[in-house]
Amino acid sequence: xxxxxxxxxxxxxxxxxxxxxxxxxxxxxxxxxxxxxxxxxxxxxxxxxxxxxxxxxxxxxxxxxxxxxxxxxxxxxxxxxxxxxxxxxxxxxxxxxxxxxxxxxxxxxxxxxxxxxxxxxxxxxxxxxxxxxxxxxxxxxxxxxxxxxxxxxxxxxxxxxxxxxxxxxxxxxxxxxxxxxxxxxxxxxxxxxxxxxxxxxxxxxxxxxxxxxxxxxxxxxxxxxxxxxxxxxxxxxxxxxxxxx
Amino acid sequence: xxxxxxxxxxxxxxxxxxxxxxxxxxxxxxxxxxxxxxxxxxxxxxxxxxxxxxxxxxxxxxxxxxxxxxxxxxxxxx
Numbered sequence: 287x288x289x290x291x292x293x294x295x296x297x298x299x300x301x302x303x304x305x306x307x308x309x310x311x312x313x314x315x316x317x318x319x320x321x322x323x324x325x326x327x328x329x330x331x332x333x334x335x336x337x338x339x340x341x342x343x344x345x346x347x348x349x350x351x352x353x354x355x356x357x358x359x360x361x362x363x364x365x366x367x368x369x370x371x372x373x374x375x376x377x378x379x380x381x382x383x384x385x386x387x388x389x390x391x392x393x394x395x396x397x398x399x400x401x402x403x404x405x406x407x408x409x410x411x412x413x414x415x416x417x418x419x420x421x422x423x424x425x426x427x428x429x430x431x432x433x434x435x436x437x438x439x440x441x442x443x444x445x446x447x448x449x450x451x452x453x454x455x456x457x458x459x460x461x462x463x464x465x466x467x468x469x470x471x472x473x474x475x476x477x478x479x480x481x482x483x484x485x486x487x488x489x490x491x492x493x494x495x496x497x498x499x500x501x502x503x504x505x506x507x508x509x510x511x512x513x514x515x516x517x518x519x520x521x522x523x524x525x526x527x528x529x530x531x
Numbered sequence: 532x533x534x535x536x537x538x539x540x541x542x543x544x545x546x547x548x549x550x551x552x553x554x555x556x557x558x559x560x561x562x563x564x565x566x567x568x569x570x571x572x573x574x575x576x577x578x579x580x581x582x583x584x585x586x587x588x589x590x591x592x593x594x595x596x597x598x599x600x601x602x603x604x605x606x607x608x609x
Contacts, residue, residue: 413573458569 299374307499357407469525
């Protein structure tokens with residue numbers, strides 16, 4: 287698709303559906319990939335399947351010290367991170383008036399706080415090298431909202447605003463910052479939906495199907511490539527037409 | 532020049548890619564050495580790393596020339 291030969295990419299949440307698809311896509315295009323996640327066995331299995339040019343980098347993103355350490359470890363292990371894909375995310379759904387502080391804090395900390403901290407760690411060396419690609423995986427619901435997901439939607443909307451600010455700050459250093467906003471994608475996260483939720487979602491998607499991780503990964507590949515050199519601060523929506531923004 | 536001044540000069544030359552002769556005590560990072568605002572932030576971070584000190588934002592705002600940086604670092608290390 288694109289030529290990412292020799293580029294070093296760190297993908298967070300690579301043990302999840304979309305993260306794994308992104309890791310596979312970047313690796314297939316020649317990138318050396320750092321696979322972050324919490325489930326080490328899953329990462330090891332993915333690494334074994336990919337063969338060479340990959341490294342497993344486990345870390346708990348709700349722990350600030352571990353996030354900083356992950357950035358340093360990735361920079362050392364990969365000898366410079368060219369592409370950072372902030373994909374890891376969690377959900378703690380609940381109706382707004384019933385949502386606990388813990389549900390709110392957990393989601394904001396992992397989905398937004400850790401992205402800020404990890405990106406801060408890695409953006410600086412990218413600036414120094416005068417090259418970098420930061421791709422943040424947000425969500426269609428960060429733009430449209432979704433009942434029962436005030437915390438998740440806030441974190442994903444926050445990610446878009448943060449990306450636009452950082453994009454403006456470091457554009458002059460040839461580092462681009464963009465978002466990919468998946469709609470409903472077949473993954474462990476959407477497997478949790480019940481039949482009624484699923485039915486309602488299908489009715490709202492013009493393509494009448496969920497997307498695949500590979501379809502999200504294609505957008506990430508583009509934004510990570512040399513071809514996307516003049517694209518920054520943008521959000522690419524990959525959602526089968528369910529929201530045309 | 533003191534050891535600190537030499538090290539500061541080296542960082543400035545490396546980072547801004549300017550000729551050594553231009554990096555005098557009175558040279559302004561922005562006006563004389565062609566730095567932009569991000570460069571000055573990066574220089575401050577490089578000084579912090581090199582000398583193991585912390586330069587708060589309000590202090591960083593007062594470091595406009597090579598000499599300012601040397602003076603600040605000498606004081607911070609004293």
